[in-house]
Amino acid sequence: MEIVEDKILKSTRWLTLVERIYKDMNGEQQAWVMAQRNNDCSAVMIIPIHYTTHHETPQKRIVVTKEYRVPLGDYEWGFPAGLIDEGESALSTAHRELKEETGLNLDEVTEVSPSVYNTAGMTDEAITMVYGNCSGEISNEFQEASENIETFLMAAEEVEELLKGDHKFGAKAWLILKEFVKIHNITERKYVEDTTATLP
Amino acid sequence: MEIVEDKILKSTRWLTLVERIYKDMNGEQQAWVMAQRNNDCSAVMIIPIHYTTHHETPQKRIVVTKEYRVPLGDYEWGFPAGLIDEGESALSTAHRELKEETGLNLDEVTEVSPSVYNTAGMTDEAITMVYGNCSGEISNEFQEASENIETFLMAAEEVEELLKGDHKFGAKAWLILKEFVKIHNITERKYVEDTTATLP
Numbered sequence: 322m323e324i325v326e327d328k329i330l331k332s333t334r335w336l337t338l339v340e341r342i343y344k345d346m347n348g349e350q351q352a353w354v355m356a357q358r359n360n361d362c363s364a365v366m367i368i369p370i371h372y373t374t375h376h377e378t379p380q381k382r383i384v385v386t387k388e389y390r391v392p393l394g395d396y397e398w399g400f401p402a403g404l405i406d407e408g409e410s411a412l413s414t415a416h417r418e419l420k421e422e423t424g425l426n427l428d429e430v431t432e433v434s435p436s437v438y439n440t441a442g443m444t445d446e447a448i449t450m451v452y453g454n455c456s457g458e459i460s461n462e463f464q465e466a467s468e469n470i471e472t473f474l475m476a477a478e479e480v481e482e483l484l485k486g487d488h489k490f491g492a493k494a495w496l497i498l499k500e501f502v503k504i505h506n507i508t509e510r511k512y513v514e515d516t517t518a519t520l521p
Numbered sequence: 522m523e524i525v526e527d528k529i530l531k532s533t534r535w536l537t538l539v540e541r542i543y544k545d546m547n548g549e550q551q552a553w554v555m556a557q558r559n560n561d562c563s564a565v566m567i568i569p570i571h572y573t574t575h576h577e578t579p580q581k582r583i584v585v586t587k588e589y590r591v592p593l594g595d596y597e598w599g600f601p602a603g604l605i606d607e608g609e610s611a612l613s614t615a616h617r618e619l620k621e622e623t624g625l626n627l628d629e630v631t632e633v634s635p636s637v638y639n640t641a642g643m644t645d646e647a648i649t650m651v652y653g654n655c656s657g658e659i660s661n662e663f664q665e666a667s668e669n670i671e672t673f674l675m676a677a678e679e680v681e682e683l684l685k686g687d688h689k690f691g692a693k694a695w696l697i698l699k700e701f702v703k704i705h706n707i708t709e710r711k712y713v714e715d716t717t718a719t720l721p
Contacts, residue, residue, distance in 0.1 A: 322589045322669055331531035331538050333554045336643065338531050338538040343591050346669055353591035354533045356556035356643065364642075389522045390641040391543050391553035397641050437692040440639040440646060441590040441597050443536065443556065448640075448692055469522060469546055492637040492648055496696040503700075507707060 322346060335359060356444045358404075363436050363447040365414040366402040368497055369425060369455040371474050382474040383501050384423060384455060385483070385494075389469040398483065399491035401470075402448070415451040423472040424460025427453050439493075450493070477505035522546060535559060556644045558604075563636050563647040565614040566602040568697055569625060569655040571674050582674040583701050584623060584655060585683070585694075589669040598683065599691035601670075602648070615651040623672040624660025627653050639693075650693070677705035 325342040332338075341353045369384040390397045403418035405411060416427045434450035459472045475483065481502045484495070525542040532538075537557045545551050569584040590597045603618035605611060612630060619627045634650035659672045675683065681702045684695070 322591075324591075324594045330533065333530065333538070333540070336538065336554045336556065338533070338536065338556070340533070341591055343594075345667055351667065354536045355592040356536065356538070358643070390638075391522075391524075391541055392555040392643065392645045393638060393641050394524045394543075397638060399641075402642075434695055435690065437690045437695045438590075438593060438597060439692050440644075440648075441593050441599075441689075441691060443558070443592065443646060444640070444643065445592045446640060446643060450692075450696075467545055467551065489641075490635065490637045491641060492639050492650075493692050493696060495634055495637045496650075496693060496700070500696070500700045500703075504703070504707070507704070 325350065330354070332359075356446075358444075358446055360404060360407070363411065363449055364402060364404050365411050365418060366400050366448055366450050366493065367415045367419045367427065368400055368450060368452045369419060369423075369427065370431075370453070371425070371455050373474075380476060381505075382476050383480060383498070384419075384425060385473045385475050385480070385498070386422065387471045387473070390489075393489060395489055397489045397491055399494040400497070401472075411449040411451065415453070419455060421463045421465070422468065422470050424463055425455040425457045425472075427451075427455050429454040448493075477502050477509075525550065530554070532559075556646075558644075558646055560604060560607070563611065563649055564602060564604050565611050565618060566600050566648055566650050566693065567615045567619045567627065568600055568650060568652045569619060569623075569627065570631075570653070571625070571655050573674075580676060581705075582676050583680060583698070584619075584625060585673045585675050585680070585698070586622065587671045587673070590689075593689060595689055597689045597691055599694040600697070601672075611649040611651065615653070619655060621663045621665070622668065622670050624663055625655040625657045625672075627651075627655050629654040648693075677702050677709075 323344045328340040330338040330340050337357045339355050339357055345351050371382045371384055373380050386401055387396050387398050401419050401422040405414045419425055419427045430453040432452040436447040436449050439446050480498050523544045528540040530538040530540050539555050539557050541553045543551055571582045571584055573580050586601055587596050587598050601619050601622040605614045616627045619625055630653040632652040636647040636649050639646050680698050
């Protein structure tokens, strides 16, 4: 497989529709239409955990957002995210976007994904996922006028209920929230998934 | 927020570039450029588990694909996936695509996600994730000429190594593979994640 050339079909400020000519496995020339973001950089999604002590019980909650998405014409449940500005690092973007969208502070980064692809059949758009711990109070005073984002701190039981509801979820968010519930349940119920395993 | 109208900027056989006019929170008219798939239906991704008994030891392996992606100009690690044909259900697509892309048979469906959104800032493209158990031998004889997919059966230890490598991963695949390793490690190492928890 080999890329021969890119033909711009339509260019706009943010997105460009491209016809990519390539040679298939038989050496024959084919065309694939794709969308490209004009800024040549990745996006960042932040998966923030918020620990609070409530009545002396420490509680682990995940920060979830509900954001109006024009392409869906509806609200989508997901995580804080944004595009990396020119010259910015993925980690700086994570700090900035979490503050802007939720008012929370990213105190500690616990894991960073490689740059991975959202939907590689349609676009080369890539995203880096930054896991971390945060603190502070939820606020929308740092949001841009065009943003319509509500932020929630959710314990595993609340996420479990949310997932049962008739909502629109981001694909990555659905997977992350499902894992959050699963790990919590394995941990809290004090058993391991493989029931044939013997505990020490 | 309210959608006012969609203007087609450029239409091709598979993808259309659309300028969506909407009213923002202040009632002001704004434009958002998005890509739309022309077929008005969702895609399906299959996350297949393959159990084999090797030297009397049952082994749980996950089916992973390495597929050439024209928009990346490179190979991407992920899972079997495809578009739902007209009149087809998500589950039929899962059976068909797993067979076509890998040669394996989907014997049992264990979980089905709702229709979730790959990257809602850019497109309304949706995907359903189908988890299940499969059997059979890997084969590429059912692949279309345009497809270039290699299939691997991987135990958790092999996935852990794969994730450390310098590869391109689908975003959903990276999350699913990471969870597969994490759950395996929690289970196999016979401890629970929260080290303050006491075992029964």
